[in-house]
Amino acid sequence: MTRYSRQERFNPIGKVGQQKIRNKHVLLIGIGALGTSLAEGLVRAGIGRLTIMDRDYVEWSNLQRQQLFTENDAIDHTPKVIAAKNALQKMNSDCEIDAYVCDVGPVELEKLSAGMNIDLILDGTDNFETRLVINDFAQKYQIPWIYGACVGSYGISYTIIPRETPCLYCLLEAIPLGGATCDTAGIISPTVQLVTSLQLVESLKLLTENRNAMRETLYTFDLWENSTRELTIQPLKKSDCPCCGDEKTHPFLDDQAMSRSAVLCGRDAVQIRPSHYHQTDLEVVANKLREIGLVVKKNDQLLIMEENRHRIVLFKDGRAIVHGTTDKNEAKSIYHRYLG
Template sequence: MGFDFHQRYSRQIRFRHIGEQGQARIASSRVAIVGLGALGTASAAQLARAGVGYLRLIDRDIVEPSNLQRQILYTEEDARAGRPKAVAARDALLAANASIAIDAVVDDVDSANAESLLADVDVIVDGSDNFEVRYLVNDVAVKHGLPWAYAGAVEAHGTSAFLRPGRTPCLVCLLGRAARVGHDTCDTVGVISPIVQWMASYQVAEVLKYLAGQEDALSNAILQADLWNTDVRLIRMGGPKPNCPCCAKRVFAALGSGRRALSVTFCGRQTIQVRPERDAALSLGALADRLRPLGVVRANDALLRFETGDISITVFPNGRALVHGTDDPARARALYAQYIGM
């Protein structure tokens, strides 16, 4: 049995900057969240409880024990079962608010599918852990005139900004064309949960301002914080660069040819993602029967987990697989060909 709309959101409606009209706007809004790690789960929890009417949760990964320290929507049982993050997050959010619509997408965001996954929402929220995906989000946002909330957190440092095409710089304005490689990640230097929660809260506050029709309240600034040393800075952004290749000249380099990467390394994880050039339609049941004589198999409707020797492979129904136990893309693709078939 559902709860009365005004009862559920009474404290948010009483906040004078949102009110009845703002809450109605929030309830009719659509948001995509790219990545359901620490930032993505924190943002998703706040947006779902705030009453955003539709959430699309996108993540390619599964829940692991190391996620539980900071990724607030997951349980030990999710990690034991290796559940897809998008599915586990959806179930947790619907248990908190069954009155909203949530779509779980267990997949990459890449140049082949970025527009179909992101172009039909009101706001995109960045919960990713790499700049390759962020440049794709930026391209879609600029091309389709969509605002997006950027954030990153590592160690006790965090950065966040709400970017609006035509009003603020885009990511290419701020950082240039090339994706940043060789930067620290939580897998290499760690992260504490409080900085994640702060950056996610800043993201969500800006998103709620926009969705509630309160754009004059947007900060138009980059928040940078170091919680360990208690150092906080707000850097005003100004407008777009007049010669920006992306938002001025409308060259969408990240979207490129629309081809997807066939192998992707997960930093610090000894995990390689392998996928066919075109999505397949695998029968996980039939694959399980074929693999059982060769190792340990666990399967459900969402994924199949196969373990043999020092290697395990997580396979999804569209043919995408995570090969765990190697950081060599060539070996990962050879194992995929051996056990799954190219």
């Protein structure tokens, strides 16, 4: 019995479809609740190449719903993509996995796209700024992508096909895509699993080139309220949309439009991005901080320092997460005080 025999016996996939999956490359942005479930599903299905990108590291609160991580990952503050790659390679050593610890913005995606054939983008993020960047990137390079989001017991999913369907920006004025966050409404794990199931089944249809089987509606549900809804949104496609219209400009691929600080959902923390991208020598920074009496912990990807009621996590790409505040100005002040 072969590894993928059960999947190959499913007639719409078969051996031909399985080989197509093996030959495809998926870019997954965000390795949190949605991303870990999506990554595991793809790797177990036999995806040939998977690229994962995420800015964060594993914390204890992640373990309730982010299925690839362990207590040791939380203790060690392991970057999520590193922990995820380690777990995924144990599931399927035949899958090529590229892992990037970074804040995903226009610069990162443009660098990634150079010489790289991407067949599908999956949304595992938790904020609309990043999703709008993904949306523009997908439109520019004509790559299908699957939007997914959840909060509390509510979830939503929609597949965006460049040149064919409305893009995410087309929907913003007509569809309530935002509102409550995990900070205000929490999240239960069954909501995550249903959203990723919706994303994964559409992924399999795309990867096996079964386009006629794909859902053409936007799908929403509320597990607690036992409700589902499908919306026909093709009429919402706008000819004057700046992202996918007749004279598109892809405004969200302008890196200057990206904010340099962001409050992180449910974390009591602010992320600070430097104005210039550079690799940081963590050992040099750690030594300087220790010289002024601060307690510093460090691994290959990040360092952690404590300052009164704040904890500062510095990544190799110069980003920092300042814990203990949701005030961007306070976070920036702390960042510049210790990191320049």
